[in-house]
Amino acid sequence: MKLTLRVWRQRAADADGAMSTYEVDGISADMSFLEMLDTLNEELILKGEDPVAFDHDCREGICGACSLVINGDAHGPERTTTCQLHMRSFADGDTIDVEPWRASAFPVVKDLVVDRSAFDRIIQAGGYVTAPTGAAPEAHATAVPKPDADFAFEHAECIGCGACVAACPNGAAMLFTSAKVNHLNVLPQGAPERETRVLDMVAQMDEEGFGGCTLAGECATACPKGIPLVSITGMNKEWLRATRKASRR
Amino acid sequence: MARTVWDSSVGKKTVMAVSGLIMLLYLVVHMIGNLKIFFGPGEFNHYAHWLRTVGEPFMHYEWTLWLIRVALVVAVFAHATSAYQLSRRDIRARPNKYVHKKARASYATRTMRWGGIILALFIVWHILDLTTGTVHSGGFQEGHPYQNVVDTFSTWYGNVIYIVAMLALGLHIRHGFWSAAQTLGVGSRNRDRALKTVANALALLLTAGFLAVPVGVMTGLVS
Incomplete structure (x- = not known):
């Protein structure tokens, strides 16, 4: 699968943020959403760019660490956690918007990570x-x-x-x-x-x-x-x- | 206890629920009273006069009416103040909007705030029009509500203002009644469908009942 990602990038808590566009290719439908982001980050690191920061831990849907508002839905289109969301829920060529949790009680720490x-x-x-x-x-x-x-x-x-x-x-x-x-x-x-x-x-x-x-x-x-x-x-x-x-x- | 209630977001919602239910109860009585217009000026004007003599001889002339008016002013003020303060809190809690926008919640839910403002403005106009007669079209006649109502609904703007307000009222009650039940903790999984049905029925009944009057004047049924 080839996807266009629009990801919220914000250097630090007090910095201004904006949506940045990335293209990712070679995504398998069996990958989880976080594995897809891992793929993007590997590419960014190889290019010498700052990888996208996001929260994750167990990747089993039981710890509550992962977040992400995907296309306007918290944890994306399926009723599960982002780590248990698979790329089969998207179609080849899709544009996906990825944003952090938005609430003044949850300030952004960096990119997609909130406190x-x-x-x-x-x-x-x-x-x-x-x-x-x-x-x-x-x-x-x-x-x-x-x-x-x-x-x-x-x-x-x-x-x-x-x-x-x-x-x-x-x-x-x-x-x-x-x-x-x-x-x-x-x-x-x-x-x-x-x-x-x-x-x-x-x-x-x-x-x-x-x-x-x-x-x-x-x-x-x-x-x-x-x-x-x-x-x-x-x-x-x-x-x-x-x-x-x-x-x- | 009053302090705990007023200082808490859950407490302020309780104030909204209780004041809302008081106003709702009043509206049911008001709507039933309005329908007497279909039985002619005699019955309608007599009913209006009776409202001033309720409770006599224990109550003096208009005492009961003023008691109800005071209770309503308190309810409106409590409802509006908590709505304003809670809305301020809500807006502060979500200062940054999502870039990817989605249509959220039902129409009735999304229009609670604007609907409330429309209703507040309507109440002011309604009192100035038919209680004090300040902005009444034509000559306002004290003690002749039948003629006054016919005058109001003989103007296009009188009808427009009233119809818009009553539609807003229906939507407000549809979400408000059910919400009040949740706030007061009487909702439950088993009762959910019943509560939603009652909310919709009340909304429909009140809107239809109130709208019957301008429709009656417009069709010449009431003149």
């Missing part, structure tokens, strides 16, 4: 369970009803890639935050911090400069892990419950 530590700080605000560490407890010591376990697991699938923020017209992190809140709040292990978790995580989310939810639904459409939009409804419910409880104290 997602805002997500880490949201997790630090309450995305954990305070439990005594040590040997793993007996699995049946705490009973969890099956529907609750399924609900928690569905939300635990979130890999924190930030596609929800990238797709949201308001740059909101509601889907990410709600996945974490719902995951822990439904479980007995998460119960002691149920109220503080949602209040602190939402407060941190606002603090980081993410936008608000207008229920456009773009986040859930872009999510490679299929976190549903109704997750946000669940978090709103938890937030209202926690606010009411906190006011009674």
Whole structure:
């Protein structure tokens, strides 16, 4: 396959960026999108040019490191991560636009790499369970009803890639935050911090400069892990419950 | 608690949801009241007078009406202020647009902000036209709402302003009602279809109900 790439190039965080056009040839339909970018970078290095910087790690679709807005879609046209997107999803001769996640809370570090530590700080605000560490407890010591376990697991699938923020017209992190809140709040292990978790995580989310939810639904459409939009409804419910409880104290 | 709610983006959305639902409830009552115009000037004018005497003798003349007016002003103000502040936050959160543009979300969702501005301007015109009579076409007659309504919808601009506003209202309710349910945490996977159906039904019913009046005047059914 022969492709024309238009890639966002930006030297540094404070530098101006622009789309640069590159031609790549000899691309196999079985290559992943990142392998295609590797091919481009090999050529750029051989020519003595600066390779395109992009985030990647496991390349198995489970770590949440890869990003990229491809032709206006977070993680491209398929509902998966960019590393699991294959070139067979494109046609020979296509022009592909590659841009970084766009949100003021995710500043561009270089080219296609953005700083997602805002997500880490949201997790630090309450995305954990305070439990005594040590040997793993007996699995049946705490009973969890099956529907609750399924609900928690569905939300635990979130890999924190930030596609929800990238797709949201308001740059909101509601889907990410709600996945974490719902995951822990439904479980007995998460119960002691149920109220503080949602209040602190939402407060941190606002603090980081993410936008608000207008229920456009773009986040859930872009999510490679299929976190549903109704997750946000669940978090709103938890937030209202926690606010009411906190006011009674 | 008020501080927590107002300082949070989720809290401000709650304010929007609650104030929106208050206005929606009022609109249903308002729309039903409007339809009395089809039963002649006697019934319509009598209904308008009754609105001023509701609650008597416990309430004095027009007390109930003013109570509702105050509640509505508070709701409109709370709705608009939170919408403005949330929109500012949203725009700040996404300062750089994507080069590759895509049509996103439904029409109703994308037009919430402009639709809201159109509705706010409409409310101002509507009050100046039919409550105070300041910008009314022809002679505004206090206590004769039937004639005043006929006057307004006998002008082309009166019809245009009203019809545009009512279409904006329908779109606003279509996304707004369903969104309010999500914000208040009453939505769920099982209830989603029902909530969307109710939102669409309310939007359609209110738009059609309100539009019946100018259409009635234009077709000569009401004169």
